[in-house]
Amino acid sequence: MPMLKRLIFIIVCLALLALPLRVSLSSYLEIYFLDIGQGDAIYLRTPDGVDVLIDAGPDATVLQELGAVMPVWDREIDYVMLSHPDLDHLGGMLDVADRYTVKTFIWNSSDHDSALFKLFQTETLGSRQTLWEGDVLYFGCCVSFAVHWPDRTTYSRYSSNNASISGIVRYGSFSLFTGGDIEKDAERALVRSDLPDIDVLKVSHHGSRTSTMPDFLADTAPEVAIIQSGRDNRFGHPHQEVLNNLDIAGVQVFRTDLQGRIHLKSDGHGYSISRD
């Protein structure tokens, strides 16, 4: 190999080696509320490069969205969480499992009668972890997920929505509550357990009037709410009552049905939100 070509080859190799290091060593927690239509899919990338996906939306659209926000060289997701087995959260999960190497699936061990869920159970056997109230999981060095619901002994008494895994993602003093599709029964139990104040609320059940009670907002005191719902969805989400509750509580609202993908970035103290 001529000298110049060899030099270029060495420089390119060094640059490629440095790329993952440079990209993964950030001081920011990045959270993307993906534009996947009617459903939930939230991608988190921690400062030390741990990838987390909470729910996978209704279909394979989640792959396009992940392709747009994940580093191109990254084909591995550390944690994929299924908040509960309904299709608008489960639908894209096996597509994600086909495209990416998923190290750990997290679920609440609820059962569901769909063929897709049975397939999910079969395909994730051996790489599944169950989370319950009281558990704390660390995503890498500095981001925690404290589970506040459901309770191991009582979850089977609740509906699928109400048994959604619910908890607080925390990075430094920044906090985000995410609770799948929990409804008033679960919110009442959470209020009784006296949740800490949060910065950002992922509004439960796509802004349905079944959730986001004034008592829950008073207990958690969020500054910002993110609503994941599809454009012109057939349920009329988000419902006006919920928008009113958020307005009265003085909470600033962002909506994927109106704004598309929403990007939240935190340095562990403050946070910023943009369309991205």
Ligand SMILES: [Zn+2]
């Ligand atoms: Zn849902």
